[in-house]
Amino acid sequence: MNRILIIAPNWIGDAVMSQPLLANLKAIYPQSQIDVLASPWVAPIYRACTEVHQVIEARLEHKQLQWGLRKQLAKQLELNQYDASFILPNSLKSALIPWLANIPLRIAYRGEMRFGLINFALDNPSKTNRPPMANHYLALCNVIDHSEEIVINKPADPQLNISPEFKQSVGAKLQKIVRDKSIYVLCPGAEYGVTKRWPTEHFATLAQQLITNEPDARIILLGSKGDYTLGESIRAQANNDSNIYSWCGDTSLDEAIALIGMSKALVSNDSGLMHIGAALKVPQVAIFGSSDPHHTPPLSDKAKVIWLNLPCSPCHKRVCPPSHLKCLKDISPENVFKVIQSLH
DSSP: OOEEEEEOOSSHHHHHHTHHHHHHHHHHSTTOEEEEEEOTTTHHHHHTOTTEEEEEEOOOOTTOOOHHHHHHHHHHHHTTOOSEEEEOSOSTGGGHHHHHTTOSEEEEEOOSSOBTTBSEEEOOOOGGGOOOHHHHHHGGGGGSOGGGOOOOOOOOOOOOOOOHHHHHHHHHHHHTTTSSOOEEEEEOOOTTOGGGOOOHHHHHHHHHHHHHHSTTOEEEEOOOGGGHHHHHHHHHHTTTOTTEEEOTTSSOHHHHHHHHHTOSEEEEESSHHHHHHHHTTOOEEEEOSSSOTTTSOOOOTTEEEEOOOOTTOOOOOSSOTTSOOHHHHTSOHHHHHHHHHHTO
8 A cells, every 4th residue: 555545534533533444544554645634633643743744734724525625636646646545524415525535445444424434434533432533543454454464562551752944943943031940831622622621710729829839930821812811810810920820822833732742741631632642642630521532542651631621511512500610629739739849
């Protein structure tokens, strides 16, 4: 198999979880060229994967068919003469491009009414029997060709690499404020919603505790443009401490990957940035509320998970059913601080 096309998932965390699949494909087919078709918001993840030859960016919007764009992309991709495509999302529209591009092997899980678009398929596991996402994607290697008796490597933790280009650009930004000081990165956001977000007042207290313990340290709040107000709230509640900087919305994802990789420790909610920290093997504390750390844990031996395992969690709800958010509020900053201290 000489050329392989990956249709990337749409979430950052899921994109990170797909890296072991790429690593196994490269181990099975060392001479293969692996290209990834990805949206601009997850493309940086694949630029940080050494197995990827080319990242093809396409602004394929969520819940939109965009038939004309898909036909155009398929026509361009057909010229590359791919031998196989792995379609990682479960939607019908995600399977259209490999089919239109006449890629002979189209491998995926059975999903949304796409019989015929996929010709090598696995059944999706039930919600009660779901493996970790990295294993879920990795299992797609099993359907390539059983006659070849392919031996698949044991599931590996995701591994990302920091681009020298973006490490340099982040280093230039940091030099103005850090000058070789310790950097702690705190990520207050979670795209899913409030039931995954540790309270901003807890983040503010933790930031102050870190600075009290290590006066030369710098705290950088990291997130998307949508997390800007969270970052400003944390700084305000921490009395606008001059050692606390909010970069929410001020960095690209490529730069965020570099920054996390350069940090002394990372504290985050269950989010895409959490998975990036794990894949970079940064010491980290991951805070879980409504989600299940057994299904989406940070896959790193340098990660510590804090989860209260209350009777009402994991509820997987966007709004707390009892309206108390105890699964997050009852995780104290003091406890998180102690866990950070145990990482070093």
